[in-house]
Amino acid sequence: MSADTPDMDDDQLLGELRRLAARADAPPLDLLDAGRATFTWRRLDAELAELLHDSAHDSLVVRGAAGTERLLSFEASQLTAEVQVSEHEGARRLIGQLIPPGPASVEIRHASGSVHVDADEMGRFTAEVPAGHVSLRIGLAGRGAVETAWVDI
Numbered sequence: 001m002s003a004d005t006p007d008m009d010d011d012q013l014l015g016e017l018r019r020l021a022a023r024a025d026a027p028p029l030d031l032l033d034a035g036r037a038t039f040t041w042r043r044l045d046a047e048l049a050e051l052l053h054d055s056a057h058d059s060l061v062v063r064g065a066a067g068t069e070r071l072l073s074f075e076a077s078q079l080t081a082e083v084q085v086s087e088h089e090g091a092r093r094l095i096g097q098l099i100p101p102g103p104a105s106v107e108i109r110h111a112s113g114s115v116h117v118d119a120d121e122m123g124r125f126t127a128e129v130p131a132g133h134v135s136l137r138i139g140l141a142g143r144g145a146v147e148t149a150w151v152d153i
Helices: 010-024 029-041
Strands: 046-054 062-064 067-075 080-088 091-099 104-110 113-119 124-129 133-140 144-148
Touching: 046 133, 080 133, 091 104, 091 133, 104 124, 113 124
Parallel strands: 046 144
Antiparallel strands: 046 067, 062 067, 067 080, 080 091, 091 124, 104 113, 104 133, 133 144
16 A cells, blocks of 8 residues: 555445445435335235236237236236236226136235225236336235235336
């Protein structure tokens, strides 16, 4: 080290580099909010459903009467949730189908709160939520709960 450089151990140097990197290239605030939401809402009593398919990553785009629609598919060991997402008056309309079909409580969590709806005996549900990150928590009568990963819609 030169005479003008203060003596720093490795931990102090790494700490200073972290502070400089955070100032120069801070992560986007919505990314931080989504990360916090993941830990805030995650419960240990629910099985995590993996995102198997997102039509936003397909070359084929589905068009409906209201414009472009997005199809999501989540799977856990005891449940598959198919969700169609479309824009509706600045918000997002979710139309869902649970497989196997059956009644369930569905909580759709988003950055500013949550929306609670019931799936009917055929496993169908509909809800409107603000655009942004969402996750579903599906309560299955007598069979526990399933939570989906967070997805930006």
